[in-house]
Amino acid sequence: MSKLPPSDLSLIEPTLKTYANTPGSLIAILQATQEAYGYLPMDVMEHIAQKTNTPIATIVGVATFYAQFRLEPVGKNLIMLCQGTACHVNSSELISKAITDELGIEDGQTTEDGLFSLEHVACLGCCSLSPVMMINGQTYGRLTPDKARKVIRSIAAASKEGDEQA
């Protein structure tokens, strides 16, 4: 993480201003931070600590407590694979394996090309479509290992095409 360039702290200023006089806003501030940077950079958390007069330990304590917060940058496409009971019963483990086979990453990891990150998440609440995964806000249900691989391949193709055009 030390290799990363310093973060642009101005991105978080409006949030700090909004919550300046509202006690108990740390989670909301961190959510806005993640929204802005894609994750919680250490230097931004240190900046928040200074500005809100909160010990950095408290901030990192909260950041590491909740599943939503990430301390490292995430790939371009975030695969959230549901680990709910209904998905488990309907063999979500096979889907997990298929994704790992396809991309060579496990839960919490990002592919070398930065295209995909895999995250196992608690129930997404689409139990009747299980097994389910969510990629970039879109839900893919009634998955089979094959269907999951196809979805990932088509997103990879679309991402690469988009890059070439850009």
Added chain:
Amino acid sequence: MRVVIGEGSCGIAAGAGGVHAKLEELFAQSNPTDAELGITGCNGMCFLEPIVDVYDNKGELHRLVKVQEKDAQAIYDAVVANDLSLVDTLAITAEDEAFLNKQTRVALRDCGVIDPESIDDYLAHEGYAAITKILTTGMSQEDVIQQIDIAGLRGRGGAGFSTAFKWRAARDSKGDQKYLICNADEGDPGAFMDRAVIEGDPHSLIEGMLIGAYSIGASEGIVYVRAEYPLAIVRLTKAIEDATERGYLGNNICGSDFSFTLRIKAGAGAFVCGEETALIESLEGKRGMPRLKPPFPAQAGYWLKPSNINNVETYANVAWIINNGGEAFAAMGTKDSKGTKVFALSGKIARGGLVEVPMGTTLREVIYGIGGGIRDNKEFKAVQLGGPSGGCVPASKLDTVIDYNELAATGAIMGSGGMVVMDESTCMASMARFFLDFTAKESCGKCVHCRMGTKRMLEILDRIVAGEGQEGDVEKLEDLCYAIKDGALCGLGQTAPNPVLTTIRYFRDELEAHIAEHRCPAGECQALISYSINKDVCVGCTACARQCPVHAISGSPKQPHEIDQTICIKCGNCKTACRFGAVVVA
């Protein structure tokens, strides 16, 4: 005619958005009959999504199911021609209709009926009638609480505590400021009724909270919603704005001196925040670790002020109770459990979705009568109730009625309403491991019993499913279970052993088979099974060989294939790929 598309998260996940976009495009091009296009929330028939409801000119409902984008043109043509028989192939079958007809809907009364984004639609369905009645006819706080008391409403979030008791306690607490909080941190894997209520009928939650706030004297309310429910947050935000604009939230509601504001707080992903004091800590921006009780939230909750917390489904019942009277609610159910309960039916069920039934209904009626039994003609094995705090109820207990006490007697709990059905291919040892893995990860770490205890239990279960179980492991698990139940600080730890205890109680032989015989009777635990090909059934289509990642399968086309056990990694790809059922697990 009115064309209404079911757009809850699950409908959208099944493709409702694409259907909507296509219909919108067609009607935008030409709409000779002035048909209206609208949306509604989830009606609970998740197994039929995406669903399109067409109301003809007589107001009669024609429900079209499993609609794909390519069907949009046909629906459009039928609407324009004013002849819905043209899309008969999409019409719901009488058999599937029974899924809804056998239910009694109170909390879900408007879900799948009204447009969740329209306050006018809610108003047209008795919306805000209850709070208006309370504020304009001079009902006192006690009058309202009494109706809730008569109704016998108990918390629908899991613990089943009396709502009237909690409201009275919060009302009687002294304080210049009181808070009313809604727990919408539906963290139970396998439960999604609260999501459906917020997405499908957000105003019913707001109205329930208004009534609660009036009863305890709170002027500020907070809804703590899971971050995993983005659509629920969007719809609730709009509903709060609309209700504020119409004067149902804000100062001097309905011309009275009662004022109440409501805001949303997005959770950040922690199961323990479903525990009320942990939720309060999280609301205050801290790590969501439970507090010692007493003091209870009713005395010292959010910012140490008197606070009342109920879950979404509980609040969703409140306006109905005021409109129809506590007796009408209490007329449904059993002696100790009144009204209805919503269940999220999923797993190996034929018809999965949201089911609301009167208390006192049997599990069998819900699973077989409404849910249509087990998928693919397999055998029912168990139903998991109450998620990580609950337990697995076996076939011999299927005639248990839905009642807080009766369900507790089985070792499971009512819980928030997750009902995950399992068939013969589900391994109960692996299931118990799954839940302990969940609770061990979600344990906040504050108390030793939960933090260390769940970890030790998980280690034992890990070795059992890996075929390395030791003699005496079951007894060790039992010891740990009781120690954790007695010693843990909060509900998460106290109930975490339940899935293991019920597994020991009803499926001990299955655990023992793993330990003593290194055998997984359900054929699920990878370390204990092997895949082989039944030569009499294999047609030599080569599908399995092509899917095998380690090339363990050999054989010529049109000849029976064979799996080399020394290479096989037991990934199961071949079994999934085989369309003839030739791959067998032993």
